[in-house]
Amino acid sequence: MEAFTLAVAKGRTANQTIHLMKKIGIIFNNFTSSSRKLVFYNSDKTIRLLFVKAVDVPTYVERGAADVGIVGKDNVLESEADVYDILDLRIGQCTFAIAGKPGENLNKEKPITIATKYPTITHNYFSKKGKAIHIVKLNGSVELAPLIGLADAIVDIVETGNTLKENGLVVLEEVEPISTRLIINKASFAIKSTSIQPFIEKLRLGLEE
Ligand SMILES: Nc1ncnc2c1ncn2[C@@H]1O[C@H](COP(=O)(O)OP(=O)(O)OP(=O)(O)O)[C@@H](O)[C@H]1O
Numbered sequence: 001m002e003a004f005t006l007a008v009a010k011g012r013t014a015n016q017t018i019h020l021m022k023k024i025g026i027i028f029n030n031f032t033s034s035s036r037k038l039v040f041y042n043s044d045k046t047i048r049l050l051f052v053k054a055v056d057v058p059t060y061v062e063r064g065a066a067d068v069g070i071v072g073k074d075n076v077l078e079s080e081a082d083v084y085d086i087l088d089l090r091i092g093q094c095t096f097a098i099a100g101k102p103g104e105n106l107n108k109e110k111p112i113t114i115a116t117k118y119p120t121i122t123h124n125y126f127s128k129k130g131k132a133i134h135i136v137k138l139n140g141s142v143e144l145a146p147l148i149g150l151a152d153a154i155v156d157i158v159e160t161g162n163t164l165k166e167n168g169l170v171v172l173e174e175v176e177p178i179s180t181r182l183i184i185n186k187a188s189f190a191i192k193s194t195s196i197q198p199f200i201e202k203l204r205l206g207l208e209e
């Protein structure tokens with residue numbers, strides 16, 4: 001079978017991804033998410049795994065440095081990468097939402113300010129609604145922004161809702177559901193179909209079990 005390269009997002013979804021691989025019979029020798037190693041091979045060396053920062057996975061796949069990627073839909077949408085989004089792996093399930101102080105009005109006359117780690121998704125969402133906004137790009141602890149007057153609201157991931165709750169914020173509007181996806185480089189999908197298609201099918205079956 002022709003070998004292919006798989007980019008897997010580091011971070012909170014990594015262990016579940018490796019667990020899913022194991023479930024479908026693909027074992028990466030010596031893999032531990034705490035290791036400093038960045039390249040791993042499965043037992044028969046037909047899959048090379050690259051362990052990369054989540055936000056970079058769509059870039060690896062779009063540019064063909066990896067044929068296949070496993071990463072959150074948030075990163076796929078934010079990158080606007082030209083890749084096939086093939087399969088919902090049902091890992092890392094959460095929701096994109098607009099959040100703010102209770103009663104915050106998102107429909108004011110003048111443009112509101114939104115703080116977010118996801119400026120592209122935020123821009124696209126509000127421009128579809130025909131609403132002008134200002135965006136403040138932050139890299140984390142986004143929930144602080146409405147508390148200290150840096151922004152009127154945030155666009156961020158909500159999973160348990162604990163972070164919002166502990167900071168006195170609420171969901172004002174749900175944007176869309178997010179989960180970990182299988183993405184594929186468009187050329188690889190055609191050229192390496194003999195190895196990539198069976199991999200997709202195994203994953204599909206594994207998800208049904
Ligand atoms: N509660 C959550 N918060 C953030 N991401 C979540 C959550 N639940 C699931 N996810 C998924 O996990 C991915 C984030 O993983 P992680 O937080 O490890 O990465 P990261 O944000 O790139 O890391 P870092 O904070 O080190 O930059 C997201 O892209 C999202 O798809």
Ligand SMILES: O=P(O)(O)OC[C@H]1O[C@H](OP(=O)(O)OP(=O)(O)O)[C@H](O)[C@@H]1O
Binds near residue numbers: 140158159163
């Ligand atoms: O609804 P919850 O279960 O509380 O999860 C949501 C929180 O988790 C993420 O932050 P993360 O832990 O990645 O930290 P960050 O502030 O550095 O982005 C996300 O940005 C929210 O802040």
